[in-house]
Amino acid sequence: MTDMIRARGLVKRYKEVEALAGLDLTVPQGTVLGLLGPNGAGKTTAVRILATLLEPDAGSAEVAGVDVLADPDGVRSRIGLSGQYAAVDEHLTGYENLEMVGRLYGMKRARAGGRARELLERFDLADAGDRPAKTYSGGMRRRLDLAGALVAEPPVLILDEPTTGLDPRSRQQMWSVIRDLVSSGATLLLTTQYLEEADLLADDIVVIDHGRAIAQGTADELKAQTGGERIEVVVADPARRGDAAQVLATVALGEVQTDENGRGVTAAVEGDGAGRLMTVLEGLRRAGVDVLDVGLRRPTLDDVFLTLTGRPAEEIADEEARTETEEVAR
Amino acid sequence: MSAVRVATDGWVVAKRNLIKIKRVPEILVFVLLSPIMFVLLFAYVFGGAIDPGGGVNYREFLIGGIFAQTVVFGATFTGAGLAEDMQKGIIDRFRSLPMSRSAVLVGRTASDIVYNVLSLIIMALTGLLVGWRIRESMLEALGAFLLLIVFAYAISWVMGYVGLLVPSVEVINNASFIVIMPLTFVSNAFVPLESFPSGLQTFVEWNPVSSLTQAVRELFGNTSDAVPVPDVWSMQNPVLYTLIWVVLILVVFVPLSIRQYRLSTSR
Numbered sequence: 001m002t003d004m005i006r007a008r009g010l011v012k013r014y015k016e017v018e019a020l021a022g023l024d025l026t027v028p029q030g031t032v033l034g035l036l037g038p039n040g041a042g043k044t045t046a047v048r049i050l051a052t053l054l055e056p057d058a059g060s061a062e063v064a065g066v067d068v069l070a071d072p073d074g075v076r077s078r079i080g081l082s083g084q085y086a087a088v089d090e091h092l093t094g095y096e097n098l099e100m101v102g103r104l105y106g107m108k109r110a111r112a113g114g115r116a117r118e119l120l121e122r123f124d125l126a127d128a129g130d131r132p133a134k135t136y137s138g139g140m141r142r143r144l145d146l147a148g149a150l151v152a153e154p155p156v157l158i159l160d161e162p163t164t165g166l167d168p169r170s171r172q173q174m175w176s177v178i179r180d181l182v183s184s185g186a187t188l189l190l191t192t193q194y195l196e197e198a199d200l201l202a203d204d205i206v207v208i209d210h211g212r213a214i215a216q217g218t219a220d221e222l223k224a225q226t227g228g229e230r231i232e233v234v235v236a237d238p239a240r241r242g243d244a245a246q247v248l249a250t251v252a253l254g255e256v257q258t259d260e261n262g263r264g265v266t267a268a269v270e271g272d273g274a275g276r277l278m279t280v281l282e283g284l285r286r287a288g289v290d291v292l293d294v295g296l297r298r299p300t301l302d303d304v305f306l307t308l309t310g311r312p313a314e315e316i317a318d319e320e321a322r323t324e325t326e327e328v329a330r
Numbered sequence: 331m332s333a334v335r336v337a338t339d340g341w342v343v344a345k346r347n348l349i350k351i352k353r354v355p356e357i358l359v360f361v362l363l364s365p366i367m368f369v370l371l372f373a374y375v376f377g378g379a380i381d382p383g384g385g386v387n388y389r390e391f392l393i394g395g396i397f398a399q400t401v402v403f404g405a406t407f408t409g410a411g412l413a414e415d416m417q418k419g420i421i422d423r424f425r426s427l428p429m430s431r432s433a434v435l436v437g438r439t440a441s442d443i444v445y446n447v448l449s450l451i452i453m454a455l456t457g458l459l460v461g462w463r464i465r466e467s468m469l470e471a472l473g474a475f476l477l478l479i480v481f482a483y484a485i486s487w488v489m490g491y492v493g494l495l496v497p498s499v500e501v502i503n504n505a506s507f508i509v510i511m512p513l514t515f516v517s518n519a520f521v522p523l524e525s526f527p528s529g530l531q532t533f534v535e536w537n538p539v540s541s542l543t544q545a546v547r548e549l550f551g552n553t554s555d556a557v558p559v560p561d562v563w564s565m566q567n568p569v570l571y572t573l574i575w576v577v578l579i580l581v582v583f584v585p586l587s588i589r590q591y592r593l594s595t596s597r
Contacts, residue, residue, distance in 0.1 A: 051426045052425075052426065053422060053425050053426060073428050076426060076427055076428040077428035079426065081422075081423070081426040083419055083422055083423070087418065087419035087420050087422055087423035088420075089346060089350075089420060090418075091349060091350040091353045091354060092346060092349055096346075096349065100342055100345075100346055101423070101427065103338075103339075103342045104339055104342055104424070104427045104428075104429040104433075105427060105428060105429075106335075106428065106429075132353055148423065
């Protein structure tokens with residue numbers, strides 16, 4: 001199998017911040033790589049380098065066998081980029097947007113126009129195709145932007161946070177569109193901060209933090225790293241959290257995690273999850289701890305992040321946001 | 331990248347910008363109303379107080395200056411358009427396409443010529459209403475309009491460069507105000523050159539807005555023999571001096587802007 005994207009040791013610094021600190025990525029043909037990480041982890045920087053919008057300070061990258069530094073135009077004609085800001089011209093109609101992109105890929109007018117209609121149809125935008133994009137909903141704009149990336153049927157697609165900021169229904173729609181692309185054999189690099197999204201769409205996931213990969217594998221492989229199933233208890237009285245944690249500790253594999261402000265207490269368990277759950281329920285009853293909810297669940301990628309970094313993804317995102325604000329203040 | 335590709339891609343981009351005029355005519359109304367407002371304000375507010383001398387009617391004197399000022403102001407449009415595209419991520423999309431690297435700028439500056447032509451037409455009509463007349467041949471008048479458009483085109487590249495540098499549309503509007511107001515007001519556009527204090531006079535004489543204004547007045551025949559042209563090369567040869575500026579600006583700012591476009595990333 002040929003690698004359609006291959007990046008080695010990508011480094012990019014912005015003043016004092018190291019956005020990428022030696023990132024390696026490999027995406028074999030016909031597969032989907034999910035680049036997963038919180039805000040500010042370096043995902044967008046990596047995308048910009050691969051899409052030739054930015055030159056790395058060090059390292060090399062090839063897209064569809066073409067070097068991004070040696071032949072950026074060659075790369076541009078082989079990729080389709082769809083960014084997190086939905087780069088559509090709101091004064092143009094959906095049709096005009098797509099036709100323009102086709103023309104700029106070097107298509108003749110008739111072909112660009114035909115392709116535009118085809119894509120509008122495929123992305124459920126045919127009825128809105130002759131309305132200015134200004135009148136579109138957020139989800140429609142994202143679909144139009146994604147359609148723009150597909151105009152020239154490029155062998156490699158790069159989607160930068162395609163569902164960030166979308167409402168749940170639009171997100172579902174976007175997911176089904178992307179899944180169709182995937183099943184038709186596209187090679188795709190997808191960045192996301194949604195663990196669920198990477199789980200759902202990607203064959204392989206690279207978890208990225210502070211500009212470097214901290215884990216790689218299939219969703220299942222990553223989940224296995226957190227040690228199997230987890231027991232989750234939601235206590236009725238937040239004050240009894242500690243007691244619940246003590247009960248869980250008797251069966252826990254590793255540390256018991258408690259929500260600092262909430263009522264949740266979770267722990268990873270090994271082996272017979274259902275049996276352990278019974279033990280916990282029995283323990284809780286004996287200790288007189290009332291619970292609202294108890295369950296056994298497979299670990300999510302959030303748990304993976306917590307295990308890998310010692311912090312939940314959101315907390316890191318907050319931290320990054322703070323550092324950024326400080327940067328600006330300076 | 332071949333010249334043909336620059337032209338076809340540039341045309342695609344220009345067409346996109348022109349569609350916006352069709353979809354948001356409000357912008358046009360604003361662009362066209364402000365010169366009308368300037369003509370009326372200056373003609374009726376300052377008109378009584380300023381005497382250009384030599385029996386020249388102030389309104390006649392004024393129109394050449396308003397023409398020059400308006401096309402210089404119009405260049406802000408180029409900068410604002412590019413800054414907006416940058417802000418909205420559209421430049422990123424363009425930069426990820428295998429299109430000509432200069433087409434976005436070529437297309438933008440080309441489509442902005444349309445704005446300038448429209449506002450010159452409106453201004454000329456307003457001028458005729460308040461008493462301005464073309465007193466030389468039609469050929470010379472045409473030359474005056476052409477000079478205005480060529481100068482506007484050059485300034486468009488300057489503001490385009492600034493538009494790629496600044497973080498937002500608001501900044502470009504303020505920045506251009508700070509540069510363009512002094513450039514147009516410290517010139518002979520609204521008041522006779524002699525009325526400036528001697529220190530400023532040299533600046534006014536060599537200000538390209540002054541030479542443009544002087545050239546346009548001469549080509550329209552809005553000058554009087556009773557008012558001698560200052561004995562400075564720039565004022566004696568206003569058309570040539572203005573064209574030298576046009577060439578200089580383009581030689582510097584075309585490559586500079588294209589370089590900035592290649593380097594720029596949004597946010």
